[in-house]
Amino acid sequence: MGKAAEIDIISVSKIYGTTTAVDTISLKIPAGTYCCLLGPSGCGKTSTLRMIAGHETISSGDIRLGNTVVTDFPPAKRGTAMMFQSYALFPHLDLIDNVGFSLKMKGVAKDERRAKALTMLKLMQMEGYATRRPAQLSGGQQQRVALARALITDPEALLLDEPLSALDPFLKIRMRAELKKLQTSLGITFVHVTHSQEEAMALADLIVVMNDGRIEQAAHPRTVFERPATAFVARFMGEHNVISGRVTKSAKDVVTFDIPGGISLSAAGKAEVGASIDLGIRTDRVRISDKSAAGFGFTGIVSNVEYRGASVKLSVTGAGIDDFTVIISDQAFFEKPVSVGEAIPLAWDSNDATILGRLDS
Amino acid sequence: MATAAADNGLTISSNKSGKPAAKTRRGLTSPIVSYLQAMPLVLILGLFLLLPILTIAMVSFWDYDSVRIYPDFVTFNYTETLGSWVTWKIYLNTFKFTVIVWLLTMFIGFWVAYFLAFHIRSTTMQIVLFLVCTVPFLTSNIIRMISWVPFLGRNGLINSSLIQLGIVPKPLEFLLFSEFAVVLAMVHLYTLFMVTPIFNTLMRIDRSLVEAARDAGASGFQILTNVIIPLAKPGIAIGSIFVVTLVMGDFITVRFMSGGQSASVGLMMSNQISLLQYPAAAANAVILLIVVLLIVAAILRVVDIRKEL
Numbered sequence: 001m002g003k004a005a006e007i008d009i010i011s012v013s014k015i016y017g018t019t020t021a022v023d024t025i026s027l028k029i030p031a032g033t034y035c036c037l038l039g040p041s042g043c044g045k046t047s048t049l050r051m052i053a054g055h056e057t058i059s060s061g062d063i064r065l066g067n068t069v070v071t072d073f074p075p076a077k078r079g080t081a082m083m084f085q086s087y088a089l090f091p092h093l094d095l096i097d098n099v100g101f102s103l104k105m106k107g108v109a110k111d112e113r114r115a116k117a118l119t120m121l122k123l124m125q126m127e128g129y130a131t132r133r134p135a136q137l138s139g140g141q142q143q144r145v146a147l148a149r150a151l152i153t154d155p156e157a158l159l160l161d162e163p164l165s166a167l168d169p170f171l172k173i174r175m176r177a178e179l180k181k182l183q184t185s186l187g188i189t190f191v192h193v194t195h196s197q198e199e200a201m202a203l204a205d206l207i208v209v210m211n212d213g214r215i216e217q218a219a220h221p222r223t224v225f226e227r228p229a230t231a232f233v234a235r236f237m238g239e240h241n242v243i244s245g246r247v248t249k250s251a252k253d254v255v256t257f258d259i260p261g262g263i264s265l266s267a268a269g270k271a272e273v274g275a276s277i278d279l280g281i282r283t284d285r286v287r288i289s290d291k292s293a294a295g296f297g298f299t300g301i302v303s304n305v306e307y308r309g310a311s312v313k314l315s316v317t318g319a320g321i322d323d324f325t326v327i328i329s330d331q332a333f334f335e336k337p338v339s340v341g342e343a344i345p346l347a348w349d350s351n352d353a354t355i356l357g358r359l360d361s
Numbered sequence: 362m363a364t365a366a367a368d369n370g371l372t373i374s375s376n377k378s379g380k381p382a383a384k385t386r387r388g389l390t391s392p393i394v395s396y397l398q399a400m401p402l403v404l405i406l407g408l409f410l411l412l413p414i415l416t417i418a419m420v421s422f423w424d425y426d427s428v429r430i431y432p433d434f435v436t437f438n439y440t441e442t443l444g445s446w447v448t449w450k451i452y453l454n455t456f457k458f459t460v461i462v463w464l465l466t467m468f469i470g471f472w473v474a475y476f477l478a479f480h481i482r483s484t485t486m487q488i489v490l491f492l493v494c495t496v497p498f499l500t501s502n503i504i505r506m507i508s509w510v511p512f513l514g515r516n517g518l519i520n521s522s523l524i525q526l527g528i529v530p531k532p533l534e535f536l537l538f539s540e541f542a543v544v545l546a547m548v549h550l551y552t553l554f555m556v557t558p559i560f561n562t563l564m565r566i567d568r569s570l571v572e573a574a575r576d577a578g579a580s581g582f583q584i585l586t587n588v589i590i591p592l593a594k595p596g597i598a599i600g601s602i603f604v605v606t607l608v609m610g611d612f613i614t615v616r617f618m619s620g621g622q623s624a625s626v627g628l629m630m631s632n633q634i635s636l637l638q639y640p641a642a643a644a645n646a647v648i649l650l651i652v653v654l655l656i657v658a659a660i661l662r663v664v665d666i667r668k669e670l
Contacts (some may be wrong), residue, residue, distance in 0.1 A: 018549060053576065055575070055576070074575070075575055075576045075578075076576065076577065076578030076579075077578075081575075081576065082572075082576045084569045084572065084573055085569070086567065088569035088570050088572065088573035089573075090570060090573070090574075090588060091570075092590070092591045092592055101574070101577045101587070102578050102579075104587070105574075105577055105579045105580075105583050105587070106578060107577045147578070149573075150576075153577070153578070178632035185397050190429075257547060318401070
């Protein structure tokens, strides 16, 4: 179908009255990328998407699509199409007229637009419902119609505002796969807003983690998960323990730091003595073992044990560490079970602990 | 509503009586209970709607002379009414008022509602402005009508201003006691009946539909004609039913604002009543009722208002 366009966001801000929803973000989304804007509610991800779409004015900065600066363009002139959170299908029109709406607005003759709309519905396997109204469809079917309506304009980029949030968990996973397949086959740029890190990991080529109107990290899902840039990213992506402390020693690429009221730990990296530091440790890479290198483990008391089938989740409390999560395989756990109240030694490898940056320092 | 409640009561009772243990006093009396529950509405509708209509229908077949009416079964009240060209002229005149007032209230009402629903951002302000619209309704409609007199009269505000400004040499006569005045007063009295239901439907339109339309390249006018007006149809229909029934039955506005120079069906009936021709007025009322019901049925055929109820 259409050609994909690169989206370039250049120091864009969105200010509502006195609150800053989006704070001078810059982002380059390569052509044909499946990009997920990820973050908690109120982080500015939807405002960013709506600015790309043209449904929100840009307070400052510019947005470029392909070779055109579209900052002041109306939505339909940008070559983007938006799929709305609740799908926003027109309740008074049947599916053909819903899908052919933009063609009608352009003044395309009735027969031609109906034929084209039917082709789009066929692509989404919805042609059997062509004469129905949106209210007669299930959530997944409505989503397909919304996709058909967005894609009929032959956009260079498709913008999706929490497209899966209205679906039940089972359908969510199925529609997720369909979205990914569609993006691969069309080859156009998708920008997808979500607050589910699982969804973002499953779909994206590029995850943009946002918080408080700023971008915390924009990278491939694997990088975001394995090397979270900030404490916020590590916490938001989950499956990381985040420990804060103050650096006491830094030598030969190894930093040693004290946790307030507790032990001291080490990590590979560089930092100034006296600086505060956040360390991210993968929960699934922690072992129950007393064979730990100095600074790469501690002994704590088990406060909770949760059986999860393939794995067991232990919550451990140590000196200065309130809640440290350890995920071990069920096999390892049942070979040597531990119970609540027991003191256990924990250890991890130096490359499973990442020093997390601070965005505002 | 009444039948629904009764049905509900009955199904509950049949469920209960299905179980032997539940075959108690309560299970046996519950059909009576549900009839009792439906009774207040039946009584109100029966006494205040059905009975008067039946009485009017009955009296319309009675005989009368200049002093009294006689129970009878004659049809000349109808044949006389329908056979007179005066009736047809008056009906035509009433339809004329109805169509003009309907079009004007629909136009004004839609835009007022549109402004309130789409251009006023805060809900508080919407409520405040809506209440402002209803303020005139705190006075009786006779007073609202009379208050036009010092404004429109021969030496009224408009005429004296126009003369002072030198726009017209002598007072405009058509302003008061004319069909213009009748239409003006009716539009003034009835526009709110159009605003309220349209405002109600407009408020229910999902704002993302407007955005979706804009995303599809629709201009402001296209959004209006392709999205907002189609979705506002039920409200427009309900408002139209209000306005049409009110204007069709009006007699006081026509009598007062036309200064007796124009006539409506309601005015014709009112005159017949003052001449003690009750059966003739009753026949007229039955005809009017049928005509209005036909118009309402026609409106309901065009627009499905069920979603709004």
